[in-house]
C-alpha cells in the first residue's frame with residue numbers, strides 16, 4: 001500500500017510518499033481501507049519532533065480516518081467486512097495510508113448521512129473540544145463561552161459543540177471571512193481579536209461580568225488579553241499555542257477572580273480513559289446524525305500531497321478541517 005512515512009524528525013517536506021508492507025491482523029483487530037484521513041496541527045509537530053510525543057520511527061502520521069472494513073480478525077464482534085466506519089488511532093497514528101489496522105473498539109459505525117471525509121474530520125477536533133467543555137470545564141447550559149481561533153479546526157468544532165450544549169458562544173477570529181464562518185456555524189457573536197480593545201467587546205457582550213469559559217488553542221497575545229476577560233468562577237481552557245508563543249500568567253489573576261486555569265490534554269485522556277472517550281465520540285456521531293453538528297471539510301488533497309495539506313494548516317490559511325483522500 002502507499003503511505004506517507006516519517007523516517008526522521010525534520011521539516012515536513014522530508015516526509016516520504018512510498019510503498020509500505022501492510023501488517024497481518026492480530027486477534028480483535030480490523031483492517032480498514034482508508035478513503036479519507038484528517039490532517040491536524042499535531043501531525044506536523046510530531047513529524048518535526050516538536051511534540052510531547054516522539055513516535056518510534058519509521059512512523060506514519062494521521063490519527064483519524066473514514067473508510068470501509070475489509071478484513072476482521074478472530075474475536076471481532078463489533079464490525080463486519082463492508083461496514084462504513086470512522087477510525088481513531090492512538091499515538092501510533094497510521095492514518096496517512098491506503099489501509100490501517102485498528103483494534104475493533106477504535107472503529108465506530110458511521111451514520112449513513114456522513115461521508116468518509118466528514119468521518120475523518122471528527123475524532124480529534126470534536127473529541128478534544130467535547131472533553132474540554134464537558135469533562136474539564138463542566139460547562140453548563142446558559143453559560144457564556146469565548147472561543148479563540150474560532151474558524152480553525154478545534155475552534156469551529158467548539159463553536160458547534162458550545163451551541164449543542166446550550167452555551168452562548170462568542171467567537172474570536174482574525175478576518176471578516178473567518179468571523180462570518182463562525183456565525184454561520186452557530187456563534188451568537190463574533191469579535192476581531194486582532195483589535196487592541198477586543199476584550200472590552202467581550203466584556204460588554206457579557207454585561208460586564210466576563211465570560212464563564214474560554215477555549216484557547218492560540219496562546220500568545222490572544223491569551224494575554226483573554227485572561228482578562230474571564231468572569232468570576234470562570235474556567236480558562238489551555239488547548240494549544242498556534243500563535244507560536246507560550247504565554248505566562250501572573251497567578252494573582254485567577255485568584256482575584258476565583259477562576260480556574262485548566263490544562264487540556266486530549267490524547268493522553270483518550271487513550272487512558274478509552275471507555276469515556278468512546279462514549280464522548282458516540283455522542284458526537286449521534287449529534288452529527290441529528291444535524292446538530294456539521295463537520296466542515298474545507299479542503300481535500302490526494303494522499304501524495306499530504307505535505308502541502310500539512311503546510312496549509314501551519315500557514316494559517318485554513319478554516320474547518322483539511323482531509324486527505326485516497327484513490
Ligand SMILES: NC(=O)c1ccc[n+]([C@@H]2O[C@H](COP(=O)([O-])OP(=O)(O)OC[C@H]3O[C@@H](n4cnc5c(N)ncnc54)[C@H](OP(=O)(O)O)[C@@H]3O)[C@@H](O)[C@H]2O)c1
Pocket residue numbers: 040041042124125128149150151152153154155172173174175178217218238239240241242243244264265266267313314315316318319320
Ligand atoms: N490540547 C489538546 O489535547 C489538543 C488537541 C488538538 C489540538 N490541539 C492544539 O490546538 C491548536 C489548534 O489546532 P487546530 O487543528 O484547530 O489548528 P487550526 O485549524 O490551524 O486553527 C488554529 C487557529 O489558530 C489561529 N492562529 C493564530 N495565530 C496563528 C499562527 N501564527 N499560525 C496558525 N494559526 C494561527 C488561526 O485563527 P485566526 O487566523 O482567526 O487567528 C487558526 O484558525 C494546535 O496548537 C494543536 O496542537 C491541542
